[in-house]
Each structure stands twice: as structure tokens, then as C-alpha cells.
Amino acid sequence: MSAHRWTAEVVVVGAGAIGAATALELAGRGHEVLVLERGGGWAAECSWGNAGLVCPSHAGPFATRADLGNAARWMTRPDSPLGIAPEPALAGFLTRLLASTRPSVHRRVLAASRAMCLDALEGHRRLAEAHGTGLQQVGLLDTYETPERMQAATAAAAEHRSRGLRPEVLDDTAVRALEPALGAQTVGGVLYPDEAHCDPVSFVEAVGGAALTAGVRLETGTDVLSLTPDATGCTLETTSGTVRAGRVVVAAGTASGRLVAPLGTSVCLRGGKGYAVDLAAEGRDVPVRPFMLQESRVAVTPLGDRLRLAGTMQFTAADMSIDRRRVAGIRGPAARLLPGWADATVVSVWAGLRPCTPDGLPLLGWVDEHQKVALSSGHAMLGLTLAPLAAEQAADLFEGKPVAYAEHLRVDRFALGRGRRRPASAV
Ligand SMILES: Cc1cc2nc3c(=O)[nH]c(=O)nc-3n(C[C@H](O)[C@H](O)[C@H](O)COP(=O)(O)OP(=O)(O)OC[C@H]3O[C@@H](n4cnc5c(N)ncnc54)[C@H](O)[C@@H]3O)c2cc1C
Structure with missing residues (x-):
């Protein structure tokens, strides 16, 4: 009798947007896949409570040099869109984040991120058609309440136009005509008509459901405790028993770093806590398309009979507590800028940890010397957007094919000295 509870050609750890899409892609290419999920x-x-935006216009790293002044001001306010937990473990991450604001790095990351998002949007269209993910391609509206920011957005729109996006700059009258929920304080906006949104849970369930139909097995309530790769495969110790896999994809979100750390590749991955506050429509007209309240960094997404407000980026190791001041920092601007929703009933408040790398680009590659364990995480603010592309990238890595954008995604790109893998084992 086998000592293993389960065996599989490929085990995917994590059933979020990245894990579900990866499992579906691998199964579609004929691989036998088992997904292990602790939840x-x-x-x-x-992947549960995000804003649901599929948004190439929001591609790019966390910050430019010019944003740093804003960041310093925000960090002193408990209700601001940005926070940094006072945790010594964050020092290395923040040092690397600052380094990635160098103009040359910023330009490279922005170009790669935007190209990946545009590819991923195509992938979303294909998944929506094949599996009914609920994607709605009705555009995304960036809105502004200060003339200075509107002016900067107009300049950025010109740059976006030269990069394949199709922004439409709107004045105050046009923006309110397009989105009547916006009040008088909104001075203008930029519409990105090709962008899309979906209910993130519906997306992951549709993709995961399609994976099950394609033969993928899902074991829930199974926490993967350790990974031990060898020349022929990988043994996983889990709370449900021992599992043997030919190869493994770690798509465990923020927890991925801890799982792969003992395997010898030093990866830099931290949580970026964000909140979602769902409001009940209760007879109000729900907006047709999502929009961003840009000065406050709050995303507003229509989800059936709810309106989701999502925002805040608080870098932290793993703190999942809900800070009412951050929630107020999301509700306050929304109440001010969407006056008709100021007294709407809150039906849920949620916090989630985005898996973040210092430059905002994902990590994809083998993390062990035997090339049995691959990491696919670090999709930060764009994990829902990038999921279809991440799935193709992981499957190409498994099949030894060229991986799109591999040069930007090296798992050891933030490591110093011994944590760096030899080029042969990098993607
Ligand atoms: C407020 C907010 C708004 C956002 N808005 C957007 C948006 O509009 N558009 C966009 O593209 N992105 C958005 N994001 C980012 C997006 O949600 C993430 O990038 C994405 O969900 C990451 O997916 P994932 O599969 O890597 O991680 P997760 O969804 O966290 O999935 C990882 C899974 O692994 C499981 N797991 C972890 N450890 C183990 C283990 N040891 N054993 C077994 N299972 C394990 C976890 O339970 C989890 O289910 C937002 C995020 C937040 C917080």
C-alpha cells in the first residue's frame, strides 16, 4: 500500500485566481492535476474580495520617485490609502521597493506590466467565452476631484494612447453624464473603454469549475506544511497526510514565500493589505461600469445589487486584522464623491493580503535545484487581471517552452549573493 494519501503528476498549491487558472491550463494541455487548498x-x-478590475491602464510598479512625497505624507495618517506596519521583516522589502523607483527600472517594469495586462485581457475574453466567467467589457473610468490630478491624467492619457490603450478624456459634465452617481466635486475623468471587470469569486469559481470538469481534483481543508523535492518528484507534508507529486506549482499567494524559503532560493514577497466594503443598492441605480476615485485610491465596482469599494495598501508580514480607521478612509471619500450612496447599508467588510514583490511584477520560475517546484505568485494589485497569462506562463515553464516575459519574472531577482540560483535553473 502507498504511504501517500494522494499522488498526482502535478500538484498546484492554492486555489485562488492564479492556482485555479493554472490548474485549468495544465489540465487543458493533458496534465493530471491535483489542487491542494487550506481553505x-x-x-x-x-482572490475573494478584490475589486474585480481587469485593468491594463493600472499596470505598473507601486510608485514613482514623484509619488514618494505623497507616500511619506500618507504614512503618518491611519486613514490614508498607504500604510507600512512597523515590522522589522519589512526593511529589506522596502529598501528594494525604493530601489525600484529608479526611472530606468520604473520604465522597464511599467512596459512589461502593461504588455502582460494587455495579453491577459485577451486571455480573460477567451475564458469568458469558454467558461462563462461573468466578464463585462464595459470600460473603466478614472475620476478626479482636483484640476492638478486631472491635468496629470490628461498627460498620462496621451502616453497611454501611444502604448495601445484608447483613453477618452472627459470634462466634468461629460464624466457625470457617463456616471450619474458622481457628485459635483468630480472635475473630470478618463474612460478606458476596452477594460473589463467581473465578480472575482464568480471568475475563480467558473475557472475552477471548468478545471474540475477537465479532470482536475481539488482537496480543500488541506494545509501544505512542507515541500521536499528530489530527483524524481516532490513529497508534500500536509495536514491531510503525505502527498507525492511529479512536480509542484506553488500558487499560495502571500504564503508562498514561507513555503519555498527552505528550498534555497531567496524570494522577496510580502503582504499588501487591502480592504473591500460592500454596500447594498437598496433601490439605488447601480453604476454600469467600475470607476476609480483616484485621489483617494478607492475602486468602485458594481457587483449585481452591491457596490464594492476597495482600496488601501498596507505592507505587512501577515496581519489580517481589520482596522476601522482604514475602512473609514475608504468610506469617507466614497460618501463625499458619491453622495447618493453616503447612507448606504454596509453588507460586508473584508481584508485581504495581496502577494507583493518590491517592483510589483510577479515571480515565476523553479525554486529548487531539481526543477520540481515552481513558484507563481507576487501578482500584487493585478492578480485577477494577470491570472490567464500567469496560467499560460506556468504551463509553458512546465513544458520547457519559452515563457513570455520570463526575463522580468525571475524568482531570485531581489536576492543578494547565495540566495541567487544559477542561470540554468532560472526561467
Ligand atoms: C482590496 C483589493 C483589491 C484588489 N483589486 C484587484 C483588482 O481590481 N484587479 C486585480 O487584478 N487584482 C486585484 N487585487 C489583487 C488580487 O486580489 C490578487 O493579486 C490575487 O487575488 C492573488 O491571487 P493568488 O491566487 O496569487 O492568491 P490568493 O487568492 O491569496 O490564493 C492563494 C491560495 O492559497 C491558499 N494557501 C496558502 N497557503 C497554503 C498552504 N500552505 N496550503 C494550501 N493552501 C494554501 C490560500 O488559502 C489561498 O486560497 C486586489 C487585492 C485587494 C486586497
Whole structure:
């Protein structure tokens, strides 16, 4: 009798947007896949409550040099969109984040991120058509309440136009005509008509459901405790027993770093806590398309009979507590800028940890010398957007094919000295 509870050609750890899409892609290419998830089902953690935007216009790193002044001001306010937990473990991450604001790095990351998002949007269209993910391609509206920011957005729109996006700059009258929920304080906006949104849970459940139909097995309530790769495969110790896999994809979101750390590749991955506050429509007209309240960094997404407000980026190791001041920092601007929703009933408040790298680009590659364990995480603010592309990238890595954008995604790109893997084992 086998000593293993389960065996599989490929084990995917994590049933979020990245894990579900990767499992579907691998199964579609003929691989036998088992997904292990510590939660109760698909989209148990960060993929549950995000803003649902599929948004190439929001591609790019966390900050430019010019943003740093804003960041310093925000960090002193408990209700601001940005926070940094006072945790010594964050020092290395923040040092690397600052380094990635260098103009040359910023330009490279922005170009790669935007190209990946545009590819991923195509992938979303294909998944929506094949599996009914609920994607709605009705555009995304960036809105502004200060003339200075509107002016900067107009300049950015010109740059976006030269990069394949199709922004439409709107004045105050046009923006309110397009989105009547916006009040008098909104001075203008930029519409990105090709962008899309979906209910993130519906997306992951549709993709995960399609994976099950394609033969993928999902075991929930199974926490993967350790990975031990060798020349022929990988043994996983889990809370449900020992599992043997030919190869493994770690798509465990923020928890991925801890899982792969003992395997010899030093990866830099931290949580970026964000909140979602769902409001009940209760007879109000729900906006047709999502929009951003840009000065406050709050995303507003229509989800059936709810309006989701999402925002805040608080870098932290793993703190999942809900800070009412951050929630107020999301509700306050929304109440001011969407006066008709100021007294709407809150039906849920949620916090999730985005898996963040210092430059905002994902990590994809083998993390062990035997090339049995691959990491696919670090999709930060764009994990829902990038999921279809991440799935193709991981499957190409497994099949030894060229991986799109591999040069930007090296798992050891933030490591110093011994944590760096030899080029042969990098993607
Ligand atoms: C407020 C907010 C708004 C956002 N808005 C957007 C948006 O509009 N558009 C966009 O593209 N992105 C958005 N994001 C980012 C997006 O949600 C994430 O990038 C994405 O969900 C990451 O997916 P994932 O599969 O890597 O991680 P997760 O969804 O966290 O999935 C990882 C899974 O692994 C499981 N797991 C972890 N450790 C183990 C283990 N040891 N054993 C077994 N299972 C394990 C977890 O339970 C979890 O289910 C937002 C995030 C937040 C917080």
C-alpha cells in the first residue's frame, strides 16, 4: 500500500485566481492535476474580495520617485490609502521597493506590466467565452476631484494612447453624464473603454469549475506544511497526510514565500493589505461600469445589487486584522464623491493580503535545484487581471517552452549573493 494519501503528476498549491487558472491550463494541455487548498474552496483568500478590475491602464510598479512625497505624507495618517506596519521583516522589502523607483527600472517594469495586462485581457475574453466567467467589457473610468490630478491624467492619457490603450478624456459634465452617481466635486475623468471587470469569486469559481470538469481534483481543508523535492518528484507534508507529486506549482499567494524559503532560493514577497466594503443598492441605480476615485485610491465596482469599494495598501508580514480607521478612509471619500450612496447599508467588510514583490511584477520560475517546484505568485494589485497569462506562463515553464516575459519574472531577482540560483535553473 502507498504511504501517500494522494499522488498526482502535478500538484498546484492554492486555489485562488492564479492556482485555479493554472490548474485549468495544465489540465487543458493533458496534465493530471491535483489542487491542494487550506481553505474551504475556490477563492478562499485574496482572490475573494478584490475589486474585480481587469485593468491594463493600472499596470505598473507601486510608485514613482514623484509619488514618494505623497507616500511619506500618507504614512503618518491611519486613514490614508498607504500604510507600512512597523515590522522589522519589512526593511529589506522596502529598501528594494525604493530601489525600484529608479526611472530606468520604473520604465522597464511599467512596459512589461502593461504588455502582460494587455495579453491577459485577451486571455480573460477567451475564458469568458469558454467558461462563462461573468466578464463585462464595459470600460473603466478614472475620476478626479482636483484640476492638478486631472491635468496629470490628461498627460498620462496621451502616453497611454501611444502604448495601445484608447483613453477618452472627459470634462466634468461629460464624466457625470457617463456616471450619474458622481457628485459635483468630480472635475473630470478618463474612460478606458476596452477594460473589463467581473465578480472575482464568480471568475475563480467558473475557472475552477471548468478545471474540475477537465479532470482536475481539488482537496480543500488541506494545509501544505512542507515541500521536499528530489530527483524524481516532490513529497508534500500536509495536514491531510503525505502527498507525492511529479512536480509542484506553488500558487499560495502571500504564503508562498514561507513555503519555498527552505528550498534555497531567496524570494522577496510580502503582504499588501487591502480592504473591500460592500454596500447594498437598496433601490439605488447601480453604476454600469467600475470607476476609480483616484485621489483617494478607492475602486468602485458594481457587483449585481452591491457596490464594492476597495482600496488601501498596507505592507505587512501577515496581519489580517481589520482596522476601522482604514475602512473609514475608504468610506469617507466614497460618501463625499458619491453622495447618493453616503447612507448606504454596509453588507460586508473584508481584508485581504495581496502577494507583493518590491517592483510589483510577479515571480515565476523553479525554486529548487531539481526543477520540481515552481513558484507563481507576487501578482500584487493585478492578480485577477494577470491570472490567464500567469496560467499560460506556468504551463509553458512546465513544458520547457519559452515563457513570455520570463526575463522580468525571475524568482531570485531581489536576492543578494547565495540566495541567487544559477542561470540554468532560472526561467
Ligand atoms: C482590496 C483589493 C483589491 C484588489 N483589486 C484587484 C483588482 O481590481 N484587479 C486585480 O487584478 N487584482 C486585484 N487585487 C489583487 C488580487 O486580489 C490578487 O493579486 C490575487 O487575488 C492573488 O491571487 P493568488 O491566487 O496569487 O492568491 P490568493 O487568492 O491569496 O490564493 C492563494 C491560495 O492559497 C491558499 N494557501 C496558502 N497557503 C497554503 C498552504 N500552505 N496550503 C494550501 N493552501 C494554501 C490560500 O488559502 C489561498 O486560497 C486586489 C487585492 C485587494 C486586497
